[in-house]
Amino acid sequence: MKRLPSITDIARETGVSAATVSLALRDKGRMSEETRERVKASAAALGYVPNATARSLVGGRTQLISIAMPAIRQVPEVVSSVEYFFRLLGAAAARALELDYGLLVASPSESLDRVAVDGAVVVDPSHDDPTIATFDRIGRPVVTIGRRLDRIGPEAGPELLVDNDYTRATFEVLDHFNEKGARSIALLAAEPIDSFQQDSIDAYLDWCSRHELEPRVVMADSPEPSDAGVAVEGIVTRPGRPEAVYATIDTLAEALLERAAAVGAGVPRDMFIATCSDGHIARSTSPPLTTIDEKPVELAQTAVTILIDAILDPDAGSQSVQVDTELLVRASTGG
Amino acid sequence: MKRLPSITDIARETGVSAATVSLALRDKGRMSEETRERVKASAAALGYVPNATARSLVGGRTQLISIAMPAIRQVPEVVSSVEYFFRLLGAAAARALELDYGLLVASPSESLDRVAVDGAVVVDPSHDDPTIATFDRIGRPVVTIGRRLDRIGPEAGPELLVDNDYTRATFEVLDHFNEKGARSIALLAAEPIDSFQQDSIDAYLDWCSRHELEPRVVMADSPEPSDAGVAVEGIVTRPGRPEAVYATIDTLAEALLERAAAVGAGVPRDMFIATCSDGHIARSTSPPLTTIDEKPVELAQTAVTILIDAILDPDAGSQSVQVDTELLVRASTGG
DNA sequence: GAATTCTGCTAAAACGTTTGACCATTACCG
DNA sequence: CGGTAATGGTCAAACGTTTTAGCAGAATTC
Numbered sequence: 001m002k003r004l005p006s007i008t009d010i011a012r013e014t015g016v017s018a019a020t021v022s023l024a025l026r027d028k029g030r031m032s033e034e035t036r037e038r039v040k041a042s043a044a045a046l047g048y049v050p051n052a053t054a055r056s057l058v059g060g061r062t063q064l065i066s067i068a069m070p071a072i073r074q075v076p077e078v079v080s081s082v083e084y085f086f087r088l089l090g091a092a093a094a095r096a097l098e099l100d101y102g103l104l105v106a107s108p109s110e111s112l113d114r115v116a117v118d119g120a121v122v123v124d125p126s127h128d129d130p131t132i133a134t135f136d137r138i139g140r141p142v143v144t145i146g147r148r149l150d151r152i153g154p155e156a157g158p159e160l161l162v163d164n165d166y167t168r169a170t171f172e173v174l175d176h177f178n179e180k181g182a183r184s185i186a187l188l189a190a191e192p193i194d195s196f197q198q199d200s201i202d203a204y205l206d207w208c209s210r211h212e213l214e215p216r217v218v219m220a221d222s223p224e225p226s227d228a229g230v231a232v233e234g235i236v237t238r239p240g241r242p243e244a245v246y247a248t249i250d251t252l253a254e255a256l257l258e259r260a261a262a263v264g265a266g267v268p269r270d271m272f273i274a275t276c277s278d279g280h281i282a283r284s285t286s287p288p289l290t291t292i293d294e295k296p297v298e299l300a301q302t303a304v305t306i307l308i309d310a311i312l313d314p315d316a317g318s319q320s321v322q323v324d325t326e327l328l329v330r331a332s333t334g335g
Numbered sequence: 336m337k338r339l340p341s342i343t344d345i346a347r348e349t350g351v352s353a354a355t356v357s358l359a360l361r362d363k364g365r366m367s368e369e370t371r372e373r374v375k376a377s378a379a380a381l382g383y384v385p386n387a388t389a390r391s392l393v394g395g396r397t398q399l400i401s402i403a404m405p406a407i408r409q410v411p412e413v414v415s416s417v418e419y420f421f422r423l424l425g426a427a428a429a430r431a432l433e434l435d436y437g438l439l440v441a442s443p444s445e446s447l448d449r450v451a452v453d454g455a456v457v458v459d460p461s462h463d464d465p466t467i468a469t470f471d472r473i474g475r476p477v478v479t480i481g482r483r484l485d486r487i488g489p490e491a492g493p494e495l496l497v498d499n500d501y502t503r504a505t506f507e508v509l510d511h512f513n514e515k516g517a518r519s520i521a522l523l524a525a526e527p528i529d530s531f532q533q534d535s536i537d538a539y540l541d542w543c544s545r546h547e548l549e550p551r552v553v554m555a556d557s558p559e560p561s562d563a564g565v566a567v568e569g570i571v572t573r574p575g576r577p578e579a580v581y582a583t584i585d586t587l588a589e590a591l592l593e594r595a596a597a598v599g600a601g602v603p604r605d606m607f608i609a610t611c612s613d614g615h616i617a618r619s620t621s622p623p624l625t626t627i628d629e630k631p632v633e634l635a636q637t638a639v640t641i642l643i644d645a646i647l648d649p650d651a652g653s654q655s656v657q658v659d660t661e662l663l664v665r666a667s668t669g670g
Numbered sequence: 671g672a673a674t675t676c677t678g679c680t681a682a683a684a685c686g687t688t689t690g691a692c693c694a695t696t697a698c699c700g
Numbered sequence: 701c702g703g704t705a706a707t708g709g710t711c712a713a714a715c716g717t718t719t720t721a722g723c724a725g726a727a728t729t730c
Contacts, residue, residue: 002474004473006686007686017709018686019689022689029709030709047472047473049449049469049473050449051449051686052397052449053397053686053687054688055688056715057715057716062387066437071425072425085421086421090408093407094407102401103439103440104399104438105437107432114385116387139337280417284616285619314337342717343716353716354679354681354682354717363718364679365676365677365678386717389717392686392715392718393685393716393719394685394718
């Protein structure tokens, strides 16, 4: 790799010291306008580009943050809610760039063996995420999108959390079903259960007991349509078919819809369906699905903003922000 | 940000020099097994994490590469082919990690004002990409996924390119239409025309002239369904409706399919449709769409591999790899 | 028993930048 | 005209590593 012009080269060219060059280029320090201009001109002529590494070394900061999401590792296979994750990623990158940070794509479980980033965003953290453990230990901030299930030890830093209020969102769906006249409501979820699904299930059970309805939670082996077959079949078959189903994941709702059509159960005529994570799937089924829009763009923007605040002021305390979801009512629940 | 234990702290602890610590931890240099173990034990006890910045400064490499894709900036809006880009990104990150590199999400048009990465992958490069220009100038390798439209100046480094053979892919689709008995075939594309669409159009025109068929290229204002209305309408209306349409983008095909259904034109009964970029859209329409699978995972893996090769051996020459597409025949062309 | 090789380690330079302390000059004040 | 202030810079340390050259002593060779 060829040697790039450095601050010292400019210094030699213009006959000033390296310190002056450094200051001149960043419009700091005291010097004559003429010197400053000469330095800048020389820098431009030489095609000088500041060396971020050297800058980081003295500054102690890399201006880099990372984002870890489970979905990214499974990408070669089918990932549910691709659109959700992609939006999350895109919005995070954009916000980071605005704040003059770079965004590094990490995978969870990758327990960084070198210090390279100033902080991390972790999406849907698992309970034993080694990245989080390491970051806690070395005192680098981590903001999670979705609740942390661990929170271990006194060494853990302040809690930085961005999340949707899934309890409220679930209530909203169930109330909507109720208003539309559904009396028996089932919930369809899939392994593995993350904090989001756990919250939804809890809220569902709570809601059912308040409304004195018999809860019915059906679990699929995975969000993939092929693995959801049995669970979906069980819901859709005739005796005991619920009047409404809230599926926690869009692929589940899609599978359910297909199966319902196959056995001649009309949606929304015979059954309502709603799901979480608005995206292409929900919009393009027939009928289109009523969904909870989780506002991934806001989630990511908020997370990055909080993270960078925490980097700039390490002594600031915990921060916990809830991003409101929005119920998008579509034809699958009668418009 | 609290000061982390450094190599010097370990040196003091164990009573050896910093150089020895550095060598010990990386299993290099000559020293007694006992010393090596003592150093490692001390490092572990102190919770030492190597400082990547310092390492980069002396090594001249950051172990970081970036990936730029147009789609990432448009993410707050609707992005066509989300799945394609997400897979590209995920596969690139995974491959980079395997090779001990970090992947930075960049946006095109962001003309890096500091040197932070060792090389870049640019997806669907535009003709005036400032990132590419800068990288060329400072001698950092860039591999593009999709042909470069510029290639300016003698200073430009070797060409590093990964691409699908869209000519071949387009021929395959058209031959498939032909075999199925379609006589009039239209092509539907959308502004802005990138290298991929240009290749497809050229191939289409070529194919038509060889088969002595009248070509019919229809352009939409953008890939978004809302902007494609007029173009789609023009194709679908009765007199002169083609027997088959190849839409270069999946959202176009989807819009076309919907409009066809609306005017009572059955697919595949009255018209065949095929599209590019396999993804959820193509799989879930009814009927499902015949597509060209571009193999994004392979594209990204290859790109990252080539890039890192070029970083490790800057004097190696140009590299150009074609990744084979696969025609996935589905119901929209009669199975 | 002198020359050579091996072993185990260290010193110091280098990477490119930032920053705080300092130092000449020249200008200004009363 | 002596003292203070402003101007326009420079010096050197520091950031945490890697790497090359070298050195003292022990072991081996002939």
